[in-house]
Amino acid sequence: MNRRWVSALLMMMLFVTVPGQVFGTGPDSTAEKGGKTQKQQGQAPVYQNVSVHDPSIVKDGDTYYVFGSHIEAARSKDLQSWSRFTNGYTTPGNVLYGDLAQNLAGSFAWAGQNDSDSKGGFSVWAPDVFWNPEYVNADGTKGAYMLYYCTSSTYIRSAIGFAVSPKIEGPYQYVDTLVYSGFTEGDAKDKDSVINKKWTNTNIPKLIDAGQLSGASGAWFNADGSFANGTYPNAIDPNLYYDKNGQLWMSYGSWSGGIFVLPVDPKTGKVKYPGKDGKTADGRLVDRYFGTKVAGGYGKSGEGPYVVFDKATGYYYLYMTYGWLGADGGYNMRVFRAKNPDGPYVDAQGLNAVLPGDTDNAPYGNKLMGNYLFARDVGDPGTGIGVGYVSPGHNSVLLDDATGKRFLVFHTRFPQMGEAHEVRVHQMYMNADGWPVVAPYRYAGETLSKVDRQDLIGEYKFINHGKGTTADIQSSVYIRLNKDNTISGDLTGTWKKTGHNEAELVIAGSVYKGVFASGWDPVSERYVMTFTASSREGVAVWGSRLENKTDQALVQDVYNDLSLGDTAKVVSDLTLPAEGARHTAISWKSSDEAVVSASGEVHRPAGGAPVQAVLTATITKGGASLTKSFTVTVLPYQDAKLSAYYGLDGSFADSQGRFAAGTVTGDRIDKSGGSITFAEGRQGQAAKFDGASGIRLPDGLISSNAYSVALWIKPEELTTYTTAFFGAKDGDHWVSLVPRGAVANNTMVWSGSTSWYDGATGLTIPAGEWSHLAFSVENGTLTVYVNGVQKFKGANFPDWFTGTKASFSLGVNWWDPPFKGLIDELRVYDGALTPAQAADLAKNPS
Structure with a gap:
C-alpha cells in the first residue's frame, strides 16, 4: 500500500476521539516543586479532538473556527474542545458548498473533480476564511465571509478560487477562479484526464484582453512546452492577510517554484496581477501573473504559507512547512520575517526565504517544531510511551x-x-x-x-x-x-x-x-x-x-513500573529495558540461559513441555538498589495445521474443501473484470497475473491471531507497495505481504494504517526467479521467512482478523499497482509455522 495514498485517504476521513477529562491537580491543589509547594495554574483541561487537515484558524465573536482540506471544519469556544460541523465531500447537500460539483464548476473545469489524481472523487484543499467588511456583494451590500480554496489534479495542475457567504458556517457561493498553474504552451493532457492543459484554457487570455496582463510569458514554459514548475508556483494553499496599512494580500504555493504573494482588491476579492515582469529591489522574481516570489523554489519542499503582521514587533512573519505531510515525511514548521508584506523574508541568520539555487533548504528558516517525543521511561508517571x-x-x-x-x-x-x-x-x-x-x-x-x-x-x-x-x-x-x-x-x-x-x-x-x-x-x-x-x-x-526525587524514590518508581507483560506463554524474544527514569540503571540475570538469556533472547523447545527460567532485574541509582524477579514460561514449537490450500493448478479451488474458490477481480480488490490465466509453475501450473487483475479469496479466510501464510512467487516486475497476499478488516486495518516494500525496497510484511508495522526482511527478492515467502503470526509475534530462512521476527504485531470477516486477495488491494508475474502453492495455516516447517516448504514445493 502506498503510504502517501493512504495519507490522502485518511485526510478524507474524520477521526474524533472520545471526549475525556484529563485528570490532575486542580486549582486548589499543590505539587512539589523546587523543594516547596506551589499552587498550580488552572484546572485540568478537557480536550475533544478533531481531524481537520491543513487547519486555518479564524475567530468569529467568541467562537474559534478551523477550516481545512477535504471540506472539513470545526468550532471551539476555548481552543481545546472542538466539534465538527461539516460533512466532507458529501454532495449535494454539502454544508459549505451546497451542490459541490455545480457550485465550484468554474474551478473544477481546470482541476480537482474526477480527474487524474482526483479520479473518482474531489480534491478541494487548504481553505482560508475571514470576514471582509469591504467586499461588495452581488446585491450591492457590503461585507462577507470570504473562503479562498484550491482544487488540484496533479502535483502542479491546480487552481485557486474563492466563494462568499453571509454566515461563517456557509453555505458559500462561488465567485471566481483567480490563479491557475500547471498549464502548457501547447495542447496536452495528463494521465486519466480529458482536460486540455494549454494556457489558453485558463483565465490568462481574458486578463490579456482586459489589459491586466501584457501577454503570455514564454518563461512559463520549459523547452518542451511543459510548465516550468521549478520557477513558478503550484496554485494551492491560499492565505489572506492584511498589511499594517490595511491592504489585503494573498500568499500561496507549494513545492514547485516556491511561495508567491499578490495584492488583493478587498471590494471584489480578486487579486491584482502585476501585469508585467520585473524584479524586487533585492533581486527576487516578480511575475506578471503569479506575483512576487517570497520563499522557496527549485522544486524544494515548502508549503502552507501563512503570513501575519505582529503590531508588537513591527514584523510580518511568514510561516511555512517543509517536508512531506505523511508520517514518514518529516513535515516541520519554519518561520521567516520581513518589514514589508512582500518581503524580503529572512530567518534569524539573515538567510533569505527564497532559495539561492537548487540546494538543500533545511538550513533556511527558523525551525519551530518537527518530530519529537517527550519519552516516558520506566518509572516515570503515567502510561504509554x-x-x-x-x-x-x-x-x-x-x-x-x-x-x-x-x-x-x-x-x-x-x-x-x-x-x-x-x-x-x-x-x-x-x-x-x-x-x-x-x-x-x-x-x-x-x-x-x-x-x-x-x-x-x-x-x-x-x-x-x-x-x-x-x-x-x-x-x-x-x-x-x-x-x-x-x-x-x-x-x-x-x-x-x-x-x-x-x-x-x-x-x-x-x-x-x-x-x-x-x-x-x-x-x-x-x-x-x-x-x-x-x-x-x-x-x-x-x-x-520533573518533580524533585531522591535516588531511593526513583529506584522505587522504576521497581513499581517495571514489567515484561505476560510471561506465562512466551514465544518470542523479550525486550529487557537497560535504563529507567533519569538514567536509573537496570541490569539482568537469567537462571537458565538455555531458556531465556540475560539479553532477552528466547530459546523455544522443538517439542515437548514448556520450560521455565527466572529473570532478575537489579535496579540501581546512586547508592540505592532493588531487585525484581520474573518467572518466564517458554512454550515449545507446535506444527501449524493446514487450513486452506490453493494450488492454483488450473483452478482457484481450495483443495482442503474448507473454503470457497477464489474469484478473478479487476485492478482493485473490489472491482469486477480482470483476467487470470495459468502458466508453468513451481509445482504444476501457477496463476499468471497481468498487472491489471487479482484474485479475491474468500472472506474470513483467517479469523484468529495465530496463523501462517506461505506461497511461491515469481515477479515479472517489482513495483513498490504492490501486494502478493493481502488481508484487511477495513481500509485502516490491513496486512500485506509485499515483494518490494516501503523500507529500503525490502520484501516485507507490512501492516497499517492506524499504526504502521514494518516487518522488513533486509533483502528484496529478484524479478524473474521463483522465491518462497512465508510469514507467521502467533499472538502478536510476527516471523517472516524467505526461502525457508527466518529474516525477521518482531513483537506487537496487530491483530486485525480475530472475530472479523476480513477480506483477502492475491495481487491486488484497494490502492496500489496490481502484481504482475506468477503465484503458486498458496497455503494458509492455523497457528504459526515452526522453523522446520518453513524450511521444508521452501525445499519441497509439493
Missing part, C-alpha cells in the same frame, strides 16, 4: 486581540499511530529578539506570568528540534538547571532568567532565547514548569521540568 508529534505542520496563526495571546494551529500525526491526525493548538511567545517560540505542550488555558527563579531549578526533559527535515523522532534527554546557573546532565552549559520570565540558555556555544512558562503535561497529568527558546541558528529547544 510519552507525548510527542510526527509530521506536525501546515499551520495557521491567531493573534487574539481579546486575550493578547498568540496561537500556532496545525495538524499532526503521532508516534506509533500511523496516518491518523488531529488538530493541535499551542501558545506562542516572542523571545527577546522578536522571534516566535512555541510552548512545548498544547494549549490548556495558561497565561504567561512572572516566575520565581527557585521554581526553575531542577531536572528537565529536554528536546532539541535541530534543523533537519527528517522522519527521525527527536527523543528527550535529561538536563538539570542548577542553582549556580550551570546546566548539567546529558548536556552542559549555562542558563539564566531575565525579566519576569525570559529564558537564556547557552549550550555547545549556541545561545537560545525564550521564556519560562507553565504548561499542562498530559502524561504526568499536572502543570509543570517549561521553557521554550530559539537560537540565532534557528534551532528550537524545549524543556519540561
Whole structure:
C-alpha cells in the first residue's frame, strides 16, 4: 500500500476521539516543586479532538473556527474542545458548498473533480476564511465571509478560487477562479484526464484582453512546452492577510517554484496581477501573473504559507512547512520575517526565504517544531510511551486581540499511530529578539506570568528540534538547571532568567532565547514548569521540568513500573529495558540461559513441555538498589495445521474443501473484470497475473491471531507497495505481504494504517526467479521467512482478523499497482509455522 495514498485517504476521513477529562491537580491543589509547594495554574483541561487537515484558524465573536482540506471544519469556544460541523465531500447537500460539483464548476473545469489524481472523487484543499467588511456583494451590500480554496489534479495542475457567504458556517457561493498553474504552451493532457492543459484554457487570455496582463510569458514554459514548475508556483494553499496599512494580500504555493504573494482588491476579492515582469529591489522574481516570489523554489519542499503582521514587533512573519505531510515525511514548521508584506523574508541568520539555487533548504528558516517525543521511561508517571508529534505542520496563526495571546494551529500525526491526525493548538511567545517560540505542550488555558527563579531549578526533559527535515523522532534527554546557573546532565552549559520570565540558555556555544512558562503535561497529568527558546541558528529547544526525587524514590518508581507483560506463554524474544527514569540503571540475570538469556533472547523447545527460567532485574541509582524477579514460561514449537490450500493448478479451488474458490477481480480488490490465466509453475501450473487483475479469496479466510501464510512467487516486475497476499478488516486495518516494500525496497510484511508495522526482511527478492515467502503470526509475534530462512521476527504485531470477516486477495488491494508475474502453492495455516516447517516448504514445493 502506498503510504502517501493512504495519507490522502485518511485526510478524507474524520477521526474524533472520545471526549475525556484529563485528570490532575486542580486549582486548589499543590505539587512539589523546587523543594516547596506551589499552587498550580488552572484546572485540568478537557480536550475533544478533531481531524481537520491543513487547519486555518479564524475567530468569529467568541467562537474559534478551523477550516481545512477535504471540506472539513470545526468550532471551539476555548481552543481545546472542538466539534465538527461539516460533512466532507458529501454532495449535494454539502454544508459549505451546497451542490459541490455545480457550485465550484468554474474551478473544477481546470482541476480537482474526477480527474487524474482526483479520479473518482474531489480534491478541494487548504481553505482560508475571514470576514471582509469591504467586499461588495452581488446585491450591492457590503461585507462577507470570504473562503479562498484550491482544487488540484496533479502535483502542479491546480487552481485557486474563492466563494462568499453571509454566515461563517456557509453555505458559500462561488465567485471566481483567480490563479491557475500547471498549464502548457501547447495542447496536452495528463494521465486519466480529458482536460486540455494549454494556457489558453485558463483565465490568462481574458486578463490579456482586459489589459491586466501584457501577454503570455514564454518563461512559463520549459523547452518542451511543459510548465516550468521549478520557477513558478503550484496554485494551492491560499492565505489572506492584511498589511499594517490595511491592504489585503494573498500568499500561496507549494513545492514547485516556491511561495508567491499578490495584492488583493478587498471590494471584489480578486487579486491584482502585476501585469508585467520585473524584479524586487533585492533581486527576487516578480511575475506578471503569479506575483512576487517570497520563499522557496527549485522544486524544494515548502508549503502552507501563512503570513501575519505582529503590531508588537513591527514584523510580518511568514510561516511555512517543509517536508512531506505523511508520517514518514518529516513535515516541520519554519518561520521567516520581513518589514514589508512582500518581503524580503529572512530567518534569524539573515538567510533569505527564497532559495539561492537548487540546494538543500533545511538550513533556511527558523525551525519551530518537527518530530519529537517527550519519552516516558520506566518509572516515570503515567502510561504509554510519552507525548510527542510526527509530521506536525501546515499551520495557521491567531493573534487574539481579546486575550493578547498568540496561537500556532496545525495538524499532526503521532508516534506509533500511523496516518491518523488531529488538530493541535499551542501558545506562542516572542523571545527577546522578536522571534516566535512555541510552548512545548498544547494549549490548556495558561497565561504567561512572572516566575520565581527557585521554581526553575531542577531536572528537565529536554528536546532539541535541530534543523533537519527528517522522519527521525527527536527523543528527550535529561538536563538539570542548577542553582549556580550551570546546566548539567546529558548536556552542559549555562542558563539564566531575565525579566519576569525570559529564558537564556547557552549550550555547545549556541545561545537560545525564550521564556519560562507553565504548561499542562498530559502524561504526568499536572502543570509543570517549561521553557521554550530559539537560537540565532534557528534551532528550537524545549524543556519540561520533573518533580524533585531522591535516588531511593526513583529506584522505587522504576521497581513499581517495571514489567515484561505476560510471561506465562512466551514465544518470542523479550525486550529487557537497560535504563529507567533519569538514567536509573537496570541490569539482568537469567537462571537458565538455555531458556531465556540475560539479553532477552528466547530459546523455544522443538517439542515437548514448556520450560521455565527466572529473570532478575537489579535496579540501581546512586547508592540505592532493588531487585525484581520474573518467572518466564517458554512454550515449545507446535506444527501449524493446514487450513486452506490453493494450488492454483488450473483452478482457484481450495483443495482442503474448507473454503470457497477464489474469484478473478479487476485492478482493485473490489472491482469486477480482470483476467487470470495459468502458466508453468513451481509445482504444476501457477496463476499468471497481468498487472491489471487479482484474485479475491474468500472472506474470513483467517479469523484468529495465530496463523501462517506461505506461497511461491515469481515477479515479472517489482513495483513498490504492490501486494502478493493481502488481508484487511477495513481500509485502516490491513496486512500485506509485499515483494518490494516501503523500507529500503525490502520484501516485507507490512501492516497499517492506524499504526504502521514494518516487518522488513533486509533483502528484496529478484524479478524473474521463483522465491518462497512465508510469514507467521502467533499472538502478536510476527516471523517472516524467505526461502525457508527466518529474516525477521518482531513483537506487537496487530491483530486485525480475530472475530472479523476480513477480506483477502492475491495481487491486488484497494490502492496500489496490481502484481504482475506468477503465484503458486498458496497455503494458509492455523497457528504459526515452526522453523522446520518453513524450511521444508521452501525445499519441497509439493
